[in-house]
Amino acid sequence: MDYFVELFFSGLTRGSIYALIALGYTMVYGIIGLINFAHGEIYMIGAFTALITSTVLSIFGFPLPAIVILTLLASAIWASAYGFTVEKLAYQPLRNAPRLSPLISAIGMSMFLQNYVLLAQTSDFLPFPALIPDFDFMEPYAGFIGSSDMVILVTTTVVMLLLTWLIKFTRTGKAMRATAQDRKMAMLVGINVDNIISITFVIGSALAAIGGLLIASHIGQINFYIGFIAGIKAFTAAVLGGIGSIPGAVLGSFILGLTESFATGYVSSDYEDVFAFSLLVLILIFRPAGILGKASIEKV
C-alpha cells in the first residue's frame, strides 16, 4: 500500500509539471489554433535561467528563501520575454498565412532555440542546485512524498487557482476567451487582438518556466534537450484532455503523470512511454476530441 501511495504522489508530481507546460500549449491553440512546438524550449530556457540566477545569487550569499523567490521571478520573466519574442518574430507575421506555415515556423524556432542553448551551454548535463530543502515537518511522510514533491504540488495548485481567477473574472481573461471564440468579433468590440495573443504567450511561457525550475530542482540536472521530451509529453497531455480546453490540459496531465508513474513502478521504467502513448492512442480512437474537448465540425 505504501508503495502505491508513493507512486501515486510521484505521479501527481509529474502530472503537475506536465500541467504547467500543457497549459501553454492549450491556451495558444485555443486562441490562434497553432501547436507551438517551441513551447518545450521555453520551459528549457526557464530552467537554464533558473540555474544561472540561483548560482549567481548564491555566490552573493543570498539566503535560500530569497534565492528561490528571485529565481522564480527571474526565470518566469525571462522565459516570458522569449515567448513574447518568438510570437512576434515567428508567428505574428504569419497570422493570415495557411495553417501549415506557422507550424513549420514553430518547428524551426524549436530547433533554433535548442541549438542556441547547446552552443551557449554545452551538451553536457549540468548539475542543478536543490532549491527546495528537506523540511523537518515532512519527515513523517518522507516514505511516500518528498519535500520537493510537496512544494511542486502546492505551487502548481496555487498557480492553477490564480490562472482560473484571471481567465474567469478579469477583463483581460474574458477578452482572451472572447478572442479564442470569435477573433473578428473581438476586434469589433475594440479588443486589440495582437496584445491579447501576446499576453497568452507570456502567461504560457511563465507557467512553463515555473515548471522548468521546479522539475530541475527536483531532478538535479538539466541540459539543452530537456524541453523536447517534456514538450512532447505535455503536448500529449493537452491532446489527451482535449486541446484548447484549460481544465482538459490539467486533467490530461494528471492522467498521463499517474499512468507513467504506475507503469514505471509496477511494470518497468522502460515501458513508461509505451503506456503513456498507448493511452493517447486509445483516447484518440474512442474520443478523438480528447476527454474534455468539444467535437467540432470543420466548416468548409
Added chain:
Amino acid sequence: MLELKNICTYYGNIQALHDISLKIEEGDIITLIGANGAGKSTTLMSISGIIPPRTGEILFKGQPIHNLSPDKIVALGICQVPEGRHIFPDLTVAENLDMGAFLRKDKEQTTKDLDYIYDLFPILKDRRNQPGGNLSGGEQQMLAISRALMAKPQLLLLDEPSMGLAPLVTRQIFDIIKKINREHNTTIFLVEQNANLALKVADRGYVLETGRITLHDKASTLLADEDVQKAYLGI
C-alpha cells in the same frame, strides 16, 4: 459625421467595392440597401477597419480613419453589429455585455448603462448568467445590439439586424433602433436586404449594386422610385 470618399476594397485580387462615396450626418438614420453579394457588409467591414480599403479615404468628424486598426476605430465611437450577430457563444450574456464595454474605464457609468440595457431588454437580465450561445435568434440580436451600445457609440453600424428573425421580433428590433436614435442621438448606418423595412425607418438611403452606388436619395423618394420598387421591394 462619417464620409467615405472613393473607397475601393479588395479581397485578394477581386475588387468588391468600386469607388464608393457616401455621407452620414450626425443624428441621421442612413440605410444601405442592395442584393446579396452587392458589397454591403464589405462596406461596413471597411469602415470598421477589418478589411481596410486599398484606395480612398474614410473621414470620421473630418479625421481620416482608414489607416487605423479596428480597436482604435471602436475607441473613436464607431461600433458595428455584424451580420449573423456573432455572439461569443461560451461567454455568458453578462460577459458578452462586458466585452462591449471593453475599452471603457468609467466603471460607475458603465454599470448605469448596463441597468439601462437590462431595462430595455428584460429578457437579457433574466438570462444574464446563461451562455450567449443558448439564446434564441431574436435574443441574440438584442444581445448583439446591446453589446454594441455598451461601448457608447456615436455611430452604430448595423448589418442585417432582421436576418433570420420572425416578423414580430424584427419589428421589435426596429422599434429599438429608432428609440436609440431618438433618445441618444446615436447616428445609425443600417445595412439591410429588407429594403422596405429599412427605407421606412431611414432618413436617407443608398442603393448598392455589385460594388457600386447606383442611387441615393431621401428614403421616402426611394420608396416611391419605380426601379427600386421593382428591384428591391417586390412591387
